[in-house]
Amino acid sequence: MGTFVAVVIVVVAALILGAVLYVQHELRGPETRPVPVFARAAMRRARGARRTRVAPGDGCACGGTIGRTGRISSRFGELLGCTGCRRSWTEDGRRIVRRRPGGARRDQPPRAA
Ligand SMILES: [Zn+2]
Numbered sequence: 001m002g003t004f005v006a007v008v009i010v011v012v013a014a015l016i017l018g019a020v021l022y023v024q025h026e027l028r029g030p031e032t033r034p035v036p037v038f039a040r041a042a043m044r045r046a047r048g049a050r051r052t053r054v055a056p057g058d059g060c061a062c063g064g065t066i067g068r069t070g071r072i073s074s075r076f077g078e079l080l081g082c083t084g085c086r087r088s089w090t091e092d093g094r095r096i097v098r099r100r101p102g103g104a105r106r107d108q109p110p111r112a113a
Contacts, residue, residue, distance in 0.1 A: 053093030060084055 058066045064084020071079045076096055080089040088096040 052095065054080065054089050054095070055093055056080060060087060062087075 054060075054066050056067045060066050060082040062082065062085040064082040066080050066082050066089065069079050069081035069088070071081070073079050073096075076088075076090045078091040079096070080091065080093070081087070088098070090096060
C-alpha cells in the first residue's frame with residue numbers, strides 16, 4: 001500500500017509540474033509571438049508602396065520637391081523629377097525604377113530620346 005501511495009504522489013506531482021509548465025508557456029506565449037503584428041505591418045507597408053503615386057508639388061522621400069522636369073521619355077512620356085535626388089516618376093505618378101548597370105541595358109535597347 002505504501003508503494004501505491006508513493007506512485008500516486010509521484011504521478012500527481014508530475015501532473016502539477018506539467019500544468020505549471022503549460023500555464024507558464026501559455027502566459028509567455030503572447031509576448032513571444034509578435035509575428036502577426038510584424039506580418040500585418042509588412043503587409044500594410046507593401047500595400048502602401050504599391051499604391052504610392054506622386055504628383056508635381058509632392059515631397060520626395062529625400063526631402064526634395066517633385067516637379068515637372070520638362071524631360072520627355074520615349075517610353076514613359078513626360079517625366080517628373082525631384083529637386084533633391086535623381087528619382088523620376090511618370091506623369092501619372094508612378095515611380096520609374098532605373099536599374100543600375102549590369103543587365104538593365106539588355107531589356108532597354110539603347111534608343112536615344
Ligand atoms: Zn528626392
